[in-house]
Structure formats: C-alpha cells, structure tokens
Amino acid sequence: xxxxxxxxxxxxxxxxxxxxxxxxxxxxxxxxxxxxxxxxxxxxxxxxxxxxxxxxxxxxxxxxxxxxxxxxxxxxxxxxxxxxxxxxxxxxxxxxxxxxxxxxxxxxxxxxxxxxxxxxxxxxxxxxxxxxxxxxxxxxxxxxxxxxxxxxxxxxxxxxxxxxxxxxxxxxxxxxxxxxxxxxxxxxxxxxxxxxxxxxxxxxxxxxxxxxxxxxxxxxxxxxxxxxxxxxxxxxxxxxxxxxxxxxxxxxxx
Numbered sequence: 196x197x198x199x200x201x202x203x204x205x206x207x208x209x210x211x212x213x214x215x216x217x218x219x220x221x222x223x224x225x226x227x228x229x230x231x232x233x234x235x236x237x238x239x240x241x242x243x244x245x246x247x248x249x250x251x252x253x254x255x256x257x258x259x260x261x262x263x264x265x266x267x268x269x270x271x272x273x274x275x276x277x278x279x280x281x282x283x284x285x286x287x288x289x290x291x292x293x294x295x296x297x298x299x300x301x302x303x304x305x306x307x308x309x310x311x312x313x314x315x316x317x318x319x320x321x322x323x324x325x326x327x328x329x330x331x332x333x334x335x336x337x338x339x340x341x342x343x344x345x346x347x348x349x350x351x352x353x354x355x356x357x358x359x360x361x362x363x364x365x366x367x368x369x370x371x372x373x374x375x376x377x378x379x380x381x382x383x384x385x386x387x388x389x390x391x392x393x394x395x396x397x398x399x400x401x402x403x404x405x406x407x408x409x410x411x412x413x414x415x416x417x418x419x420x421x422x423x424x425x426x427x428x429x430x431x432x433x434x435x436x437x438x439x440x441x442x443x444x445x446x447x448x449x
Contacts (some may be wrong), residue, residue, distance in 0.1 A: 257439030
C-alpha cells in the first residue's frame with residue numbers, strides 16, 4: 196500500500212524526507228534557514244534527539260549545513276565540475292594558466308595555505324617515484340589548501356624528486372605562470388601522461404577540520420601520477436576533496 200514502507204521508517208527519516216522534498220520543491224532556497232529543532236518538535240510531536248537526527252541526515256547528504264549559534268541552512272554552494280582530462284591538457288598549463296582555473300571558471304578560487312618543504316620520501320611515494328629503498332632519499336613536498344567562494348574544498352600534497360625541484364620555482368610557494376608542470380617543461384621533464392586513482396572514505400579529524408566538513412560528509416581521494424616522455428614519474432599528487440562539493444567528469448572517445 197502507498198506509504199507502507201514510509202510508515203515503517205524511523206520518525207527522523209520521515210521528517211528528513213519531508214524537509215528534503217521541501218528543499219527540492221524550492222520551499223527553502225539556497226542559504227535559507229530550515230526549521231529548527233524546536234520547530235520540528237512542535238510540528239511533529241517528537242523528542243529533541245529525533246529532530247536533531249532529522250536535520251543531521253540533511254547535513255550528511257550535503258543538502259544543509261549547520262552554522263554555530265544560528266541554525267541549519269540549505270547549503271548555498273554550486274558543485275565544482277572537475278573536468279579530469281581538460282584540466283591536464285598542455286593547452287591549459289602550457290599557456291600559463293593554472294589547471295585549477297578549469298574547475299573554478301569565473302568563481303573566486305584562493306590557495307590560502309602553501310607549505311613547501313624537503314623531506315624524507317615516504318616508502319610508498321619513493322616506490323612510485325622509483326627512488327629506491329634508501330631511507331635518506333629526499334622529496335620536495337608541496338602542501339596546499341584550495342578555497343572556493345570562501346569554502347575549503349581541496350587539500351593537495353605533491354611529491355617531486357628533491358634533486359629535480361632544487362633551485363627552481365617548484366621549491367618556492369609561487370611556482371609562476373602555468374604552475375609546476377610549466378616549470379617541469381622548462382627543465383625538459385614535461386608531463387605527457389597522467390594516471391589518476393580514485394577512492395572514497397570518511398575524513399580524518401584533521402581533514403574534517405581543514406575542509407570545514409559537517410559530520411558524516413565523506414571525502415574523495417584522488418592520487419595523480421605524472422609521467423614524462425621517457426615514462427619517468429615526475430610528480431605524485433595526493434588530493435583530498437570534499438565529496439559534497441565535487442562532480443568528477445571524464446570524457447572518453449570510443
């Protein structure tokens with residue numbers, strides 16, 4: 196019978212479904228406040244915990260976000276369409292543009308944190324870079340946080356052979372027009388092939404804090420390996436993306 200399954204759902208799920216439908220119907224627009232716990236308690240005759248769980252469902256789904264001391268609001272954020280092939284084309288960074296501008300379009304993208312260090316290569320990274328098993332093998336590590344429209348969306352950590360990056364702008368916070376790949380091309384190590392591995396998981400406490408994630412929101416992990424014309428790895432980029440902020444798009448010809 197109609198509504199039979201719905202009737203067997205926990206109350207908080209039924210309330211969440213009604214709120215979700217209201218958002219989809221435009222009753223609550225982007226940035227608008229949803230009914231609070233007290234409102235839901237009065238309207239549905241439920242306990243505070245049930246009302247809180249209902250709002251938590253929408254936060255977990257990325258539909259809403261909590262603002263401390265203000266309530267829960269419909270998330271006002273357009274998804275980022277990450278065009279996996281277009282952004283890595285030589286026509287992009289080879290002409291002095293950042294590969295990240297493909298994702299951002301006309302929106303405000305800021306790298307609000309850049310840390311460049313030289314460190315011992317983690318075993319997994321040394322293996323990918325084919326640097327051997329020597330514990331003293333060094334890598335240039337570039338850690339960045341990307342913020343779009345005021346919202347942290349991506350943590351990116353690049354690993355490059357230290358001897359390749361030493362004395363170049365790659366080892367500086369600002370790598371210049373076209374970024375790292377343009378500098379690698381100038382060094383005769385232009386990336387010509389890329390491999391990306393993608394998986395998802397729940398964030399660590401540090402990742403959740405740095406990405407300002409609501410409870411229950413997962414992250415997407417993208418590990419990109421860049422190869423030069425001789426098949427040598429020139430960079431491994433370990434990225435952590437806010438899963439609620441991204442659409443991953445790849446075009447293929449058959």
